Amino acid sequence: MKKLLLAVVMMVFCFAPVLHAAVITDIYYLTVNNAGLTGGPWATITLSQDTANLNRVDFVVDPTNTAFDGVGTNFGIQVFAFNENVSGSLNIFLPSAWSATYGSNVSEFGTFAIKTSGTGSTRQDPLSFYITSAGNISLANFEVGNSLGYFFVGHIAGFTVDGSDITSAWFASTGTNETPVPEPGTMMLLGSGLVGLAAWGRKKFRK
Secondary structure (H helix, E strand, O other): HHHHHHHHHHHHHHHHHHOOOEEEEEEEEEOOOOOOOOOOEEEEEEEEEOOOOOOEEEEEEEOOHHHHHHEEEEEEEEEEEEEOEEEEEEEEOOOOOOEEEEEEEEEEHHEEEEEEEEEEOOOOEEEEEEEEEEOOOOOHOOOOOOOOOOOEEEEEEEEEOOOOOOOOOEEOOOOOOOOEEEHHHHHHHHHHHHHHHHHHHHHHOOO
């Protein structure tokens, strides 16, 4: 019995860091556009944060190639804008040749707190960047609608649409498509550990 108790204590000790350090993920979709295109969603926006690092939030903006009739070699995100309500200053780590401006009006989708954009042939497919702050931040700090109700907006270019000369457009999210995604690694590790412990305990009690 003492050995079983010791094993339980060891399991809790070993899995404590795994349970504490989890990845929180929210997903949004760009579903609205200013070009009259039908279909979509046109891109997936993934916000994630490792709970062991509460001063960083990661973004991945992945345009949906299959939503268009065709894409070229320079297909991708040219501009991406979002909102924030962080009280302190932020540091934005963008791809090479990309920069950020603040308080920018973006197409007819209104003004956004931060607009990131690339120059020349620096379109991203996908666009990946991260934000840090001196204090704690969370996904909720960037899941904020502007005055028109839009959470995110992106300019996607380099595609073709059958029967149309449209090759670029603005795409936005109203924030209604948020989908929380559980972090599978933690649950798998915990589950396998508990199964192993149960099997060990059953074997000991049978002796």
